[in-house]
Amino acid sequence: MDYQFKEIEQKWQQFWAQNQTFKAEDKSSKPKYYVLDMFPYPSGAGLHVGHPLGYIASDIFARYKRLKGFNVLHPMGYDSFGLPAEQYAIQTGQHPAITTEDNIATYRRQLDQIGFSFDWSREVRTSSPDYYKWTQWIFMQLFNSWYNKDADKGQSIDKLVAHFESNGSAGINAVCDDEILSFTASEWKAFSNQQQQDELLKYRLTYLRESTVNWCPALGTVLANDEVKDGFSERGGYPVEQKKMTQWSMRITAYAERLLQGLDTIDWPEPLKEMQRNWIGKSTGASVKFPIDKSGHNAALDTDFIEVFTTRVDTIFGVTFLVIAPEHELVASLTTAGQKADIEAYIAQTKKKSELDRMADAKTVSGAFTGSYVLNPLNGQQIPIWIADYVLAGYGTGAVMAVPSGDQRDFLFAKHFNLPVVQILDIQNIETEADPTKEGAYVNSDFINGLAYKEATATVVAKLEEINAGKAKVNFRMRDAIFGRQRYWGEPVPVYFKDGLPYLIDESHLPLLLPEIDKYLPTETGEPPLGRAEDWKYEGGLAYELSTMPGWAGSSWYWYRYMDAQNDKEFASREAIEYWKDVDLYIGGSEHATGHLLYSRFWNKFLKDLDLVVEEEPFKKLINQGMIQGRSNFVYRLIDEEGRGTNTLVSHGLIKQYKTSPIHVDVNIVENEVLNIEKFKQWRPEFADAEFILEGGKYICGVEVEKMSKSKFNVVNPDDIIGRFGADTLRMYEMFLGPLEQSKPWNTNGIEGVFKFLRKFWRLFHNDAWEFGVSDAAPSKAELKSLHKIIKKVEEDVERFSFNTSVSSFMIAVNELTDLKCNNRAILQDMVIILSSYAPHICEELWSLLGNADGTLSYAPFPKFNAEYLVEDEFAYPISINGKMKMNLSISLSLDVKEIEATVLANADVQKYLDGKTPKKLIVVKGRIVNMVV
RNA sequence: GCUCAGAUGGUGGAACUGGUAGACACGCAGGACUUAAAAUCCUGUUCCCGUAAACGGAGUGCGGGUUCGAUUCCCGCUCUGAGUACCA
Secondary structure, eight states, X not given: OOOOHHHHHHHHHHHHHHHTTTOXXXXXXXXXXXEEEOOOOOOTTOOOTTXXXXXXXXXXXXXXXXXXXXXXXXXXXXXXXXXXXXXXXXXXXXXXXXXXXXXXXXXXXXXXXXXXXXXXXXXXXXXXXXXXXXXXXXHHHHHTEEEETTTTEEEEHHXXXXXXXXXXXXXXXXXXXXXXXXXXXXXXXXXXXXXXXXXXTTTBSEEEEEEEEEEETTTTXXXXXXXXXXXXXXXXXXXXXXXXXXXXXXXXXXXXXXXHHHGGGSBOOHHHHHXXXXXXXXXXXXXXXXXXXXXXXXXXXXXXXXXXXXXXXXXXXXXXXXXXXXXXXXXXXXXXXXXXXXXXXXXXXXXXXXXXXXXXXXXXXXXXXXXXXXXXXXXXXXXXXXXXXXXXXXXXXXXXXXXXXXXXXXXXXXXXXXXXXXXXXXXXXXXXXXXXXXXXXXXXXXXXXXXXXXXXXXXHHHHHHHTTSEEEEEXXXXXXXXXXXXXXXXXXXXXXXXXXXXXXXXXXXXXXXXXXXXXXXXXXXXXXXGGGOTTXXXXXXXXXXXXXXXXXXXXXXXXXXGGGTTOSSSSSOHHHHHHHOSEEEEEEOGGGTTTHHHHHHHHHHHHXXXXXXXXXXXXXXXXXXXXXXEEEEEEEEXXXXXXXXXXXXXXXXXXXXXXXXXXXXXXXXXXXXXXOHHHHHHHOGGGTTOEEEOBTTBOBOEEEEEOOOGGGTOOOOHHHHHHHHOHHHHHHHHHHTSOTTSOEEOOOTTHHHHHHHHHHXXXXXXXXXXXXXXXXXXXXXXXXXXXXXXXXXXXXXXXXXXXXXXXXXXXXXXXXXXXXXXXXXXXXXXXXXXXXXXXXXXXXXXXXXXXXXXXXXXXXXXXXXXXXGGOOSEEEEEEEETTEEEEEEXXXXXXXHHXXXXXXXXXXXXXXXXXTOXXXXXXXXXXXXXXXXX
């Protein structure tokens, strides 16, 4: 029979499901290998052709590892809490759980069609109570923990309480809020429970804090920093504003240094690590306290100094002004009566500017003088305090010491407002711009005059410490992550409130189920949707937390749940975690670089600190699959003399001769840029009687690479491809498209080449009448050579994730075997095993036809490479003259270099090229090349 | 601006440690089969010169360098894509 992909694929997909072929063993003598895909959010649009790219790669790898004798864990699930289902609920009233369920069904159907070898018995859904019970449980562990800097790990809060009880707050080195109390053991014991809890909250790894948040009014929720792009929400593109709110936060900053260091131990793409490094943003410098000059005015100030962070404390004698952020808490009290109008006008002006304007405006200098001064702590010099929006409230202390000679922004500011610029290094050139050099010797710098950079820095820091005006400090750009959304469709936070303070619900009450509500909108009083739930109180009367967890909560630990997905006693058993340990290969998009991948590493480190998991890093090796871009096709409408569009369309090659305007056309009715005119006429009524100006009898469309989107008619659905060519072709074609990590436009041109290849492979097993038949004769040398070439090639390619090159090699192998008229069982059976990770359905069918037991292919041993079959006794040496290849000459490989030289020089054709001359030099690389210098 | 990645035929791409540039596939052209079309198969296909072949010349974004030999290594530049952005 001819290659009937539809029947074959259906048959084997059913077989795999019924027999649970890919169920991973929990206990095994085989080595483990964990291949993980980033699980999808099941959107209503279904899977598009870009999604499976990574899944196909990981599936090939997983199948390959099984053939290589590994016990492979290759699971799939759904990140099923999220905004779209809730937005849909707001519009239609349909419960998000129903929408989600429907979407998951679509995803599952689509995934099954592609023939993935997932172990579905371990499926997880973050929105299922069995799952989010453990997300809530991990939240509770975070609430019950603090970060001990001395031990450099997260620890149980009980330890902290015990310390307070015996020693008070002395000797505690913790990552905590700024305003902690200092107390003795007896004072602690004298605190009311209320006071104690209030104090402990300042240490907990998840805590409540009033902070400035990214508030998105359109979505009615707070967004994390990584969910905001250029002042707009990443999802939906709505404007985002800054707002003060009391929010749950995660003390991820406690782990900043470990998150940074850990990057050096994992095999991730360098750009991705770089993104995390930038996000963490470590900078080493010093914090300096500038005493406020209270001599003149505003004696009412309750703070004595302004603290700044600087990476160039050596430039402290070049400070000619201080700049604080307009939002800085001291602005109001520092402003003198005379400057009040100026300052207020400036603040009003910055408030109006959106973040986007502020960036576009980066070149314009703006600011206002508060009227107050600080004193340089080292020489007592009076320094004016300004406000300007180039100083960000959220970074460092929201205040900078301005050194115009060394910093370009400070320089522009000084020039604009006529402030002094002081040279501090002898070789500094500050005529037209700031010079940030660290070279040369200091001048105008008091006790560091004449010193060099390193020495000067150390000297200044020592002096500041001595007079208690500053110290060396490491600063991180990363902020604590906000952990609450004013939304319905997320995990409820397992917390209730008593006397204004949060308490965990009892563990036995987990999971805290999401209550039913009448509408998925905030309450009339502006509370989150959970405020609508009736009788939703803890133990009869206590109010629950009404915000839910953010989208990243459920995805920050899901790889552990796959290890032991049905466990109802623990998030995963100790046994399972000790066996599977961590993810060996993780494939997904780079868009999660600073979100999911950072939070996951954070939670993992925390779980490791509590000794709940065994590895410090969760994902040993990570690969980013490239983005699949859209590839739009265009037709060109002829414009008449009056500038009106006509119903005549001009083929792309001729548009220069006419006046035309481009129109997007559905890529599904275009093949190799040739428009299917019949389908086009049916596509939309307006084109039913369109006329065409053709070239060579065809209408050729224009092409452009754009985002894949419905409005551009360039979305390709994998279902359509599978319908036409089958899943095996889709799998191989997606790999054939190019290197996995490269972004590329989706382009169906060329898919037939892959389909033809599979058919050719099928034909090796069949005669001209499509009857199955293989021979049991001993394989020939040439056949064995082809086979062992491909064994080696696939091993090498898969190990380095170069899937595109092995597809080419498969084609070469099949072309060779076809030329050899090979129908040898021994050869073909090994071919089936090798190809099975790429094209599993056709291989299962052939495996079965070859007389093997159904379902044994997935665990068959990968053929062993034997180098002997590749040994050649001759090599066709390229003979080049001055590096240019001229001819090939076959020479026995048994000859040594001297003999090769002699053979080459004795050759008549070589002599013809040499034209009587003697080569100056003769380079012979055995088995590679001969080069003559003439 | 900064950081990272990349640039190879008409197209997607290959060439792994410096050693025959363009594998494999698409497209295109020609041919076979067919009444015809589709499907299938065969041949050719980097560019230039030449009717064609032999042959010759150029050629991996641009300019230089190292080397017997460079798509690969080094220096400078251009362009494209991604990330990031007043980070003190």
